Amino acid sequence: MKETNGESGNLVKRILLLPGDGIGPEVVDAARRVLQVAVDCTDRGLEFEEGLIGGAALERTGEPLPADTRVALDRVDAVLLGAVGSPRWDQAPVDKRPEKGLLELRATLGTFANLRPVRTYRPLLVASSLKPQVVDGVDIVVVRELTSDLYFGKPKERRGEPPNRSAVDTMYYHESEVERIARVAFELARERRKQVTSVDKANVLCASQLWREVVTEVAQEYPDVTLRHMLVDTAAMQLVRDPRQFDVLLTANMFGDILSDEAAILTGSIGMLPSASIGGRVGLYEPVHGSAPDLAGKDQANPLGTILSAAMMCRLSLGWPDIAEAIELAVADALNAGYHTPDLPGSPAFQVGTREMADVVIDYLERRLFANPTKRRSDRVSGKRQDLVQWEAG
Ligand code: NAD
Numbered sequence: 001m002k003e004t005n006g007e008s009g010n011l012v013k014r015i016l017l018l019p020g021d022g023i024g025p026e027v028v029d030a031a032r033r034v035l036q037v038a039v040d041c042t043d044r045g046l047e048f049e050e051g052l053i054g055g056a057a058l059e060r061t062g063e064p065l066p067a068d069t070r071v072a073l074d075r076v077d078a079v080l081l082g083a084v085g086s087p088r089w090d091q092a093p094v095d096k097r098p099e100k101g102l103l104e105l106r107a108t109l110g111t112f113a114n115l116r117p118v119r120t121y122r123p124l125l126v127a128s129s130l131k132p133q134v135v136d137g138v139d140i141v142v143v144r145e146l147t148s149d150l151y152f153g154k155p156k157e158r159r160g161e162p163p164n165r166s167a168v169d170t171m172y173y174h175e176s177e178v179e180r181i182a183r184v185a186f187e188l189a190r191e192r193r194k195q196v197t198s199v200d201k202a203n204v205l206c207a208s209q210l211w212r213e214v215v216t217e218v219a220q221e222y223p224d225v226t227l228r229h230m231l232v233d234t235a236a237m238q239l240v241r242d243p244r245q246f247d248v249l250l251t252a253n254m255f256g257d258i259l260s261d262e263a264a265i266l267t268g269s270i271g272m273l274p275s276a277s278i279g280g281r282v283g284l285y286e287p288v289h290g291s292a293p294d295l296a297g298k299d300q301a302n303p304l305g306t307i308l309s310a311a312m313m314c315r316l317s318l319g320w321p322d323i324a325e326a327i328e329l330a331v332a333d334a335l336n337a338g339y340h341t342p343d344l345p346g347s348p349a350f351q352v353g354t355r356e357m358a359d360v361v362i363d364y365l366e367r368r369l370f371a372n373p374t375k376r377r378s379d380r381v382s383g384k385r386q387d388l389v390q391w392e393a394g
């Protein structure tokens with residue numbers, strides 16, 4: 001699946017970094033450093049600019065998505081976001097919450113298709129709360145509709161005063177919205193194992209009945225792809241009973257939010273999951289996890305979901321599939337060598353913080369991108385990483 005057909009390998013690309021809140025700045029910094037090394041090792045050029053979003057933006061400007069950030073969207077090729085959300089704003093009305101900034105960003109860009117790949121890595125099979133034999137070989141992409149549904153349907157409001165308070169959110173879909181996300185899922189399935197499981201609650205919800213109808217219509221154009229429908233409650237159960245049955249999991253906005261967090265645990269940690277939001281003005285790339293306030297500023301967050309999101313950005317928005325693959329392989333190299341952040345089990349000798357995990361990925365990345373390994377920056381090789389030192393020596 002290609003977002004752009006960027007053949008322009010030598011052009012300088014511009015990235016808007018939106019670190020946001022909590023662990024956002026730490027994981028975005030990790031991914032930025034990985035990207036910088038990738039372009040330094042090749043003939044590509046990358047310029048970064050940084051903007052405000054979420055609680056960080058509310059504090060400085062009073063808005064969760066300030067005008068400066070909106071304007072910056074017009075001069076970049078892609079956006080890399082950390083996370084939004086902070087306990088400081090927990091009591092704020094929905095329009096003045098950090099999360100509103102992210103929703104507005106998605107709506108402003110028009111990124112209606114959120115791809116959340118879920119694949120397990122051999123060294124992390126024991127990290128999952130499920131049995132290794134259940135999660136071994138899991139390779140799913142959740143295709144989540146991102147700009148409609150309960151998140152954006154109107155009316156959406158609080159009403160009345162105690163003791164007569166009520167509230168409404170509206171589950172709304174237009175058939176064109178269902179059709180375009182269904183197409184993304186079928187096209188993607190064609191490049192994979194040719195199976196789409198469409199998730200809904202058509203036994204109860206009108207919006208889901210329309211969803212199922214339209215997905216079935218779109219399927220007629222893809223006779224080579226197998227479609228099945230599954231109710232969301234069953235899907236939640238099947239995802240942990242036998243996750244390997246799924247190839248492309250097509251969902252509405254709300255169901256995809258919930259099921260992708262559940263699916264993350266197949267990989268061992270929510271910190272592992274990347275995402276790409278495409279179909280809009282420019283692609284938006286962000287890890288699936290949130291701002292993890294409990295970890296903020298402690299150098300403990302797993303940066304791999306964000307680093308893998310940066311890889312998706314290289315593939316889908318920058319036209320750099322070779323760099324995307326090298327980053328993904330470097331992440332696998334780091335895991336295969338035993339490195340892990342504290343959210344994942346493993347040998348204490350190989351437990352590293354956010355920064356060091358990025359350093360390890362960078363070392364493996366350089367090894368993959370450089371013909372001449374002596375160009376590698378030896379100052380990044382700490383005492384712990386004997387495997388790298390030995391590799392360099394031998
Ligand atoms: P969360 O994803 O932030 O954290 C859930 C749990 O996972 C926590 O125990 C956290 O420590 C852990 N975790 C998350 N990311 C991790 C990482 N990279 N490495 C290691 N551990 C990690 O979800 P939450 O606690 O429900 O939400 C916290 C805030 O984040 C809320 O304000 C919420 O709205 C926001 N949020 C934002 C996004 C986003 O920006 N895309 C996504 C989800 C939640």
Ligand code: IPM
Nearest residue numbers: 084085099100102103257288
């Ligand atoms: C996600 C998050 C967001 C969502 C929130 C923070 C608005 O949970 O990206 O999964 O619900 O889409």
Ligand code: MN
Nearest residue numbers: 257258261288
């Ligand atoms: Mn979520």
